[in-house]
Amino acid sequence: MPDRYPRLRSCLRLIKPYIPGKSREAIARELGLTDIVKLASNENPLGPSPLALEAIGHHCQEIHYYPDSNGYNLREALAKKQGIKKEQIILGNGSDELIGLLTQAYLQPGEEAVTIYPTFSEYEIAVRKAGGTITYFPLERPDFNYNLDVILSHLTEKTRLVFICSPNNPTGTIIPWQKITQFIEKLPAGLLVVLDEAYVEYVADPGYGCSIRLIKQHFPVISLRTFSKIYGLAGLRIGYAIAPEKIISDLNRIRDPFNVNSLAQAAALAALADEQHLKKSLRLVEKGRRQLTQGLAAMGLAPIPSRANFIFLDVGINSQKIFTQLLKKGIIIRSGDIFGFPTFIRVTIGTEQQNHRFLEALAGILK
Numbered sequence: 001m002p003d004r005y006p007r008l009r010s011c012l013r014l015i016k017p018y019i020p021g022k023s024r025e026a027i028a029r030e031l032g033l034t035d036i037v038k039l040a041s042n043e044n045p046l047g048p049s050p051l052a053l054e055a056i057g058h059h060c061q062e063i064h065y066y067p068d069s070n071g072y073n074l075r076e077a078l079a080k081k082q083g084i085k086k087e088q089i090i091l092g093n094g095s096d097e098l099i100g101l102l103t104q105a106y107l108q109p110g111e112e113a114v115t116i117y118p119t120f121s122e123y124e125i126a127v128r129k130a131g132g133t134i135t136y137f138p139l140e141r142p143d144f145n146y147n148l149d150v151i152l153s154h155l156t157e158k159t160r161l162v163f164i165c166s167p168n169n170p171t172g173t174i175i176p177w178q179k180i181t182q183f184i185e186k187l188p189a190g191l192l193v194v195l196d197e198a199y200v201e202y203v204a205d206p207g208y209g210c211s212i213r214l215i216k217q218h219f220p221v222i223s224l225r226t227f228s229k230i231y232g233l234a235g236l237r238i239g240y241a242i243a244p245e246k247i248i249s250d251l252n253r254i255r256d257p258f259n260v261n262s263l264a265q266a267a268a269l270a271a272l273a274d275e276q277h278l279k280k281s282l283r284l285v286e287k288g289r290r291q292l293t294q295g296l297a298a299m300g301l302a303p304i305p306s307r308a309n310f311i312f313l314d315v316g317i318n319s320q321k322i323f324t325q326l327l328k329k330g331i332i333i334r335s336g337d338i339f340g341f342p343t344f345i346r347v348t349i350g351t352e353q354q355n356h357r358f359l360e361a362l363a364g365i366l367k
């Protein structure tokens with residue numbers, strides 16, 4: 001086919017579009033199934049906090065008004081919770097939007113971002129959209145551990161952003177906070193570390209979430225967080241970032257004024273206050289992780305020890321086959337080929353019943 005648009009930005013053709021987890025509606029439409037379990041996008045199987053639902057109901061009456069462009073109430077609550085200033089917080093239409101703002105703000109065409117491999121694919125998409133290049137540093141096998149010294153020794157004059165996801169999607173592994181701190185202390189000037197902490201609430205280690213401490217000490221770090229995971233608000237699209245004030249002020253210059261809708265702001269504010277729902281969600285994941293690990297061990301499978309609400313494991317055969325066969329049984333997971341690991345699968349930890357259904361189906365397929 002002749003290229004009819006040769007003058008449009010050719011760098012965009014290098015972008016592999018993001019592949020989202022299959023939705024329940026898509027499977028219902030494509031396969032005519034009704035009883036569908038989605039364990040593909042690391043959502044909270046308990047759903048949102050009842051307080052968030054109540055807040056949404058209340059605010060529905062007011063959706064003819066534009067939302068608060070500054071997200072004042074939510075930023076104030078977040079600042080209080082983290083012991084920082086609200087000027088150190090920006091809200092986003094999901095943390096995905098914030099990843100895009102960061103590359104738009106800080107990457108010129110030809111400049112570089114570095115990250116680990118495998119990891120969340122949005123970093124590469126955002127970097128390429130900005131005309132930048134991305135360099136990957138593989139996690140160390142067999143346990144998918146981070147080697148930050150290798151990253152440090154490969155930084156160049158063109159490197160501007162370092163994306164570190166911890167717990168990492170899809171491996172579920174974390175970097176010990178002492179290692180992050182040492183890494184950041186050794187970084188040359190002029191770089192920004194983007195610590196993607198979408199799953200940080202699942203990590204029980206004391207000292208974890210050290211990004212806040214580093215930001216308070218004015219290190220060039222931005223922490224990305226989301227209400228899509230443990231807070232159960234993925235469908236409303238709301239995330240936030242914490243960083244030194246200068247970075248937040250840069251991002252605010254290029255943010256759309258009404259980027260976070262009013263229902264999302266109200267729901268997030270209520271969800272933040274619901275400690276009980278948070279604890280219940282955390283307990284469910286801890287219990288489910290044990291259930292899945294034991295069930296998989298009974299099949300001779302050993303998942304990578306995960307600190308998040310999903311697990312990544314080698315099934316030893318082409319995982320597309322497992323994906324398709326599970327789909328036929330109404331169970332949606334992610335096959336590892338999208339992360340470059342064609343014999344791995346990633347499964348979100350569900351309710352006890354959902355986990356049981358997945359284990360039973362997988363055992364049947366592998367038999």
Ligand SMILES: Cc1ncc(COP(=O)(O)O)c(C=O)c1O
Nearest residue numbers: 094095096120169198226228239
């Ligand atoms: C590591 C990581 N960061 C960011 C996101 C995006 O979160 P949000 O829904 O806030 O855009 C995800 C979603 O899966 C993720 O896994």
